[in-house]
Amino acid sequence: MKKVLIISLSFLVCFTIFASIVISTPSTTLYLLNWGEYIDHELVAQFEEEYHCQVIEECVTSSEAMYQKITAGSTSYDVAIPGDYTVHQLYDEGYLVNLAIDDTRYENLNNYKDIFSTQLSDLMATYMVNEEGKEFNSYFMPYFWGAYSMIYTTDKEDVGSTLKSNGFKGLYDRSLFSSDVKIGMYDTARWIVASYLMANDYDPNITSYDGSKEDDLSTEIKNDAIEALQRVKFNEFGNDSLKRDVANGTLDFCFTQLGDFFDALYLVYDESEDDINFDVIVPETTSAFFDSMIIPKTYQNYDLANAFINFMLDPNHAYQNATAIGYSPTLKSVVSLYEEAAENGEYYYGEEGQDRSLTLKDFLAQYPMYLNPLVNSKTVYMFEPKSNQYLTTCETVLNSLA
Known part of the structure; x- marks a missing residue:
């Protein structure tokens, strides 16, 4: 199984790109607020090619820093990926907008109620509720958990x-x-x-x-x-x-x-x-814990932001992202893809006949908490x-x- 390595220099690269990139028109640019080492940049490049746009990524090291960036309002982030309690706080304080869950252009967003793992959905139903006890899960889409x-x-x-x-x-x-x-x-x-x-x-x-x-x-x-x-x-x-x-x-x-x-x-x-x-x-x-993709109210490109989130929720894209980053996938379909790949003899590392190799089946057997952290x-x-x-x-x- 191929795993795309996101090297530690990515944190520096994020800031370098953010500081030096030539300013693009808002209609062709998506501003992403993310963590270091936390996305497969091959997928980002694919999104840019498919949507004829440019993704400018800025990285932080904590949800608290992400909260400060979003609430300061000095940059119009289109998509951010904060931790669950920060998502809750941003929602409570009115900094999030509803995602385009009813727009037929975004099939994965349309199906958001049914795509996430059962244990994760149960946690969201318990913790991600407003003061009236109602879920607000149309404002965020779990990314990794x-x-x-x-x-x-x-x-x-x-x-x-x-x-x-x-x-x-x-x-x-x-x-x-x-x-x-x-x-x-x-x-x-x-x-x-x-x-x-x-x-x-x-x-x-x-x-x-x-x-x-x-x-x-x-x-x-x-x-x-x-x-x-x-x-x-x-x-x-x-x-x-x-x-x-x-x-x-x-x-x-x-x-x-x-x-x-x-x-x-x-x-x-x-x-x-x-x-x-x-x-x-x-x-x-x-x-x-789970980190989620959200659209802050300071966005400048709502359609492109929804397109990006929908793109990352595609099962094949989410599977590629999970193999690249190493965190546990949130989608039931991605869990199934892992199990199918394991039965088909794919490797977590290396290939058959190599001295240093590990089959995906053996990896999942040794570390069952990868697909089910709890x-x-x-x-x-x-x-x-x-x-x-x-x-x-x-x-x-x-x-x-x-």
């Missing part, structure tokens, strides 16, 4: 077994391990607070230990999280670097998203002859939208280590 997880080394015998027994508790309690361990944490403030709460068997959305969800994080939780961070002394804070540092042995495990593991796995297969000495665990208690999870949350005051307090927790 997954669960918060931990990538860990298999070179230390007890790391994997300890994490499987204790879940996220292992992030904050070094005494659980028989030897010293090097731990990495994502440098996103909200994720840090959420990981601390889940490690202590709490809903990651609470603001007080009594279970309430007020506008701001309680002083008690804030102080406890700060104390936990200072006690555990994470060896590294980062983002894309974490998965690579577990793979190369710099870290023993890290908190991350499931797709980061599959990206790191393919990179090791492709770039070295080393054995695969790392694995992933999605704890029984975790939080799911296959081993029993208690599943999703991050709910929070006030700016809450997010500022989360930043205070992170900055306490400065």
Whole structure:
């Protein structure tokens, strides 16, 4: 199976293109706000050719940064791909427009109610609702999804077994391990607070230990999280670097998203002859996530934006995108395409007869959470939208280590 590698320089390329591109007329240009390493650029080129347009992509490193970009209004983004709780916040604050779900030119948008995986649809029905309890899923189309997880080394015998027994508790309690361990944490403030709460068997959305969800994080939780961070002394804070540092042995495990593991796995297969000495665990208690394609109200090209989203929802395009990026597909049809390809003997990496190869069938058997990120999870949350005051307090927790 061919996997298109999106190299780490793509983040720089996004900004370079955005800064230096010759200004085009709005009718032929689509402005895309995205993450780094998060789209197959062969598909982007195909869209440009089919629709005789130019896609200008700007990249950020967090949903919070994406929120700031969209709400600032200084750039007329046509399509953005923020995380679920940011989508919710943008909807609540009136920054999203309804997608063209009834326009017959966009077949995939027309069928949006029936195309996504059952578990993902159930999560959307629970968490992506407005104040009246009604779904607003015509404002966003899930792009990739997954669960918060931990990538860990298999070179230390007890790391994997300890994490499987204790879940996220292992992030904050070094005494659980028989030897010293090097731990990495994502440098996103909200994720840090959420990981601390889940490690202590709490809903990651609470603001007080009594279970309430007020506008701001309680002083008690804030102080406890700060104390936990200072006690555990994470060896590294980062983002894309974490998965690579577990793979190369710099870290023993890290908190991350499931797709980061599959990206790191393919990179090791492709770039070295080393054995695969790392694995992933999605704890029984975790939080799911999905990023979605949306049209901000500041758009300048509504028709082209809908055409792009419809294009990316095409099963064959979504399948190609998933094989390129490594995150779990949201479409039921893409899951079926993976299963069909596996039965037809396709390879996840390499080819028959090569020393370094892995069939897609063996890959899916070894990592069933790729197509079903929650296959081993029993208690599943999703991050709910929070006030700016809450997010500022989360930043205070992170900055306490400065």
